[in-house]
Amino acid sequence: MSTKITGIGLALAAALALGGLALHRHEPINALWIVTAAVCIYLLGYRFYAAWIAARVLSVDGSRATPAERLSNGRDFVPTHRWIAFGHHFAAIAGPGPLVGPTLAAQFGYLPGTLWILVGAVLGGCVQDMTILLLSTRRDGRSLGQMARDELGPLGGFAALTGTLAIMIILIAVLGLVIVNAMKHSPWGTSTVFATIPVAILVGIYLRFLRPGRVLEASLLGVALVLLAVLGGGWVDHREGIRDWFDYGALPLAGFVIVYGWTAAILPVWLLLAPRDYLSTFLKLGTVMLLAVAIVLTHPQIRMPAITQFIDGSGPLFGGKLFPFVFITIACGAISGFHSLVASGTTPKLISNEADVRLIGYGSMALESFVAIMAMIAATLLDPGVYFAINTAAGVVGATPEAAVQTISGWGFPVTADQMNRLAQAMGERTLFARTGGAPSLAVGMASIFGSTFGRGLLAVWYHFAIMFEAVFILTTLDAGTRVGRFMLQDLLGQAWKPLGRTSWYPSALIASTLVVAAWGYYLYVGVIDPNGGVNILWPLFGISNQMLAGIALSVATGILVKSGKARYALVTLIPLAWLALITTTAAWQKITSPDIRIGFFAAANDLAGRLAAGTLPAERAAVAPQLIFNQRLDGWLTMLFTALLWLVILDMLRVCARRLRGEPVAQTSEAPYQVRRLTDVPEGSSP
Amino acid sequence: MSGWRGASARFIRWLRVVWSGLRAACGDDAYERYLVHFSREHPGRPPASRREFYRESEQRKWSGVSRCC
Numbered sequence: 149m150s151t152k153i154t155g156i157g158l159a160l161a162a163a164l165a166l167g168g169l170a171l172h173r174h175e176p177i178n179a180l181w182i183v184t185a186a187v188c189i190y191l192l193g194y195r196f197y198a199a200w201i202a203a204r205v206l207s208v209d210g211s212r213a214t215p216a217e218r219l220s221n222g223r224d225f226v227p228t229h230r231w232i233a234f235g236h237h238f239a240a241i242a243g244p245g246p247l248v249g250p251t252l253a254a255q256f257g258y259l260p261g262t263l264w265i266l267v268g269a270v271l272g273g274c275v276q277d278m279t280i281l282l283l284s285t286r287r288d289g290r291s292l293g294q295m296a297r298d299e300l301g302p303l304g305g306f307a308a309l310t311g312t313l314a315i316m317i318i319l320i321a322v323l324g325l326v327i328v329n330a331m332k333h334s335p336w337g338t339s340t341v342f343a344t345i346p347v348a349i350l351v352g353i354y355l356r357f358l359r360p361g362r363v364l365e366a367s368l369l370g371v372a373l374v375l376l377a378v379l380g381g382g383w384v385d386h387r388e389g390i391r392d393w394f395d396y397g398a399l400p401l402a403g404f405v406i407v408y409g410w411t412a413a414i415l416p417v418w419l420l421l422a423p424r425d426y427l428s429t430f431l432k433l434g435t436v437m438l439l440a441v442a443i444v445l446t447h448p449q450i451r452m453p454a455i456t457q458f459i460d461g462s463g464p465l466f467g468g469k470l471f472p473f474v475f476i477t478i479a480c481g482a483i484s485g486f487h488s489l490v491a492s493g494t495t496p497k498l499i500s501n502e503a504d505v506r507l508i509g510y511g512s513m514a515l516e517s518f519v520a521i522m523a524m525i526a527a528t529l530l531d532p533g534v535y536f537a538i539n540t541a542a543g544v545v546g547a548t549p550e551a552a553v554q555t556i557s558g559w560g561f562p563v564t565a566d567q568m569n570r571l572a573q574a575m576g577e578r579t580l581f582a583r584t585g586g587a588p589s590l591a592v593g594m595a596s597i598f599g600s601t602f603g604r605g606l607l608a609v610w611y612h613f614a615i616m617f618e619a620v621f622i623l624t625t626l627d628a629g630t631r632v633g634r635f636m637l638q639d640l641l642g643q644a645w646k647p648l649g650r651t652s653w654y655p656s657a658l659i660a661s662t663l664v665v666a667a668w669g670y671y672l673y674v675g676v677i678d679p680n681g682g683v684n685i686l687w688p689l690f691g692i693s694n695q696m697l698a699g700i701a702l703s704v705a706t707g708i709l710v711k712s713g714k715a716r717y718a719l720v721t722l723i724p725l726a727w728l729a730l731i732t733t734t735a736a737w738q739k740i741t742s743p744d745i746r747i748g749f750f751a752a753a754n755d756l757a758g759r760l761a762a763g764t765l766p767a768e769r770a771a772v773a774p775q776l777i778f779n780q781r782l783d784g785w786l787t788m789l790f791t792a793l794l795w796l797v798i799l800d801m802l803r804v805c806a807r808r809l810r811g812e813p814v815a816q817t818s819e820a821p822y823q824v825r826r827l828t829d830v831p832e833g834s835s836p
Numbered sequence: 837m838s839g840w841r842g843a844s845a846r847f848i849r850w851l852r853v854v855w856s857g858l859r860a861a862c863g864d865d866a867y868e869r870y871l872v873h874f875s876r877e878h879p880g881r882p883p884a885s886r887r888e889f890y891r892e893s894e895q896r897k898w899s900g901v902s903r904c905c
Contacts, residue, residue, distance in 0.1 A: 220877075221873075222869065222870040222872075222873030222874055222877070223870065223896065224893075226869065231857070232857070235861045240902055240903060240904060242904070243904045243905045245905035291900075319905050323905075355890070356891075360886050360887040361867050361889065362864065363863050364862050364864040367862060418894055422894050422898060426862070429862070479905075480904075480905050484904065484905060486901075486904045486905050487904060489901040489904070490902070490904055493900050493902065494900065494902055624903060625903055625905065628901075628902065628903040629903070632900070632901050690905075
């Protein structure tokens, strides 16, 4: 009875909030409408849809022993209290993706992105995460790649491995580009980000030699030091001689990120990777909570229109129509294929009761999606003119402030050079024009929210706190991703020559790390020399690859559901799969065949090649044109490969399902046999 | 007076729960958990030292996908 009353209450609140959004279409609306609608929709999804899936579709069984209990070893298989496991899982899945995607998608207006973040998460992303988590828990915590191989066949396994490696490389490159653009000619930002490296090393030494394993005290020490580094950056910025040491253009910063990534990959993990991850986890959780509180306290007005004229495909941040590019751009905030790797990695080894997959799988993704909503609010509370001035590349709006404000005001989003100068000054930056990549505009948005909650005098500090916060976990993703990429590459190379597959053999580790860094370093370099900012090319490619990985995960899930006699419920994963297949294939088709040079890879390459041959390019553009032409063609081929991989897996899954439905033999299920659960109660204070 | 004492005892108990939750959430108590597990499953054998345990768990954590986009 109480469930029904809560449900009706939530549905009414959601309807009211959505109605509020609909009625205020042509006037500024308050962010609280969006927050209320989002929270109600997540709760409704969790309370009803997730509960129904857990009970009917997945037949979650609280009496069944989990691998954490059966294989308990006190190390990685540890029965863990559900809230602690929730914290671990959320910290693992939450990354910079849901911050960047919504910021870019805001060029279409606040409404399309917000709706997809909500609908995509409740019906797609959360379902994927929970389903894969349960399937892996039922299979001793096997990885997505292994499940694909066991349940579908070697093709599925190969596609999952290749897809993961490719997405990793593009992800790291695009994140590297985001961080380079945030540090470009910003001595405050650069010195703060640089300072986080020795702080992490210090924490690493503390944890290794001084007080082994005292994670909490070491993390608190490290967080205090990086907060000091933010203030220290302000000091650096005001000292004439010193500030020049940290004032770099994009190319040297890209070089620094590449060398840094390579060094971090070959150094032992305890020195840099592990300690910085503790810092970033603390900062991430702290900032997300702080942001939620600040948004509710300040309840800012959304200034961006609900829908802008750029839904026709002429958007300045990236080209392409609302369909399918809003879905490709939002990516992680709605559904992220990457999560299926964590949901079939460390988390299933912590689950102490199958019934917890609803909170841990569905709940964590709902919270991640809420982070995306907050990023959308931070982007759209800015004056639209300011938003476009920060996020549009000089190659699109013109290199001088006068040209930029004229172009942007011409779109119907008035902004003045004076306004931008005052804003840059308040944020402690030299300029905020053409700071593409999403991080600076998010930081301006966050600084305005924090500034109006906790004191406006500190705007510049809040801005650089936000930059540092993004940088710290972008760099963690960069190191961790390079390392995982190295293991996958060693796995692949080992099939060619055995010794290369030995992960502990130093020459092999060195070769594989260098190859992985070279791959993303190449994309980062091309992104930096591209006058259009590079993010406009790389982010859609990342979105396509991430959604493709989600498609592979949902194919594995659908295949297993049909094989285990649940064909009548298979629509639960089949509908999001069909939608993802539709949007990724449409996006890929347009990126490959579109004659519009702002969308089609080959069209852009041919256009540039033609202008290079005709000699109509300015000298500095002609110098980098050959690399840009090669890159556009490479991206085109890569997009074809992604699409082919996705369809191979889908067809393979359909083949297995058809055989099962016709009663022909299929590979046996790899589900571990039922064993009764003996664990009675897992105390709050239990963790891996 | 007794009401005040009861409230403060409740507050201290609440603080303890928060503190142990915080320790668990960041893995600060992992070694203590391991010792409990080890002494139960392998009585009489010497467990790994705190330093060894921490090194090994770090190595394991960073050999797989533990961070996302």
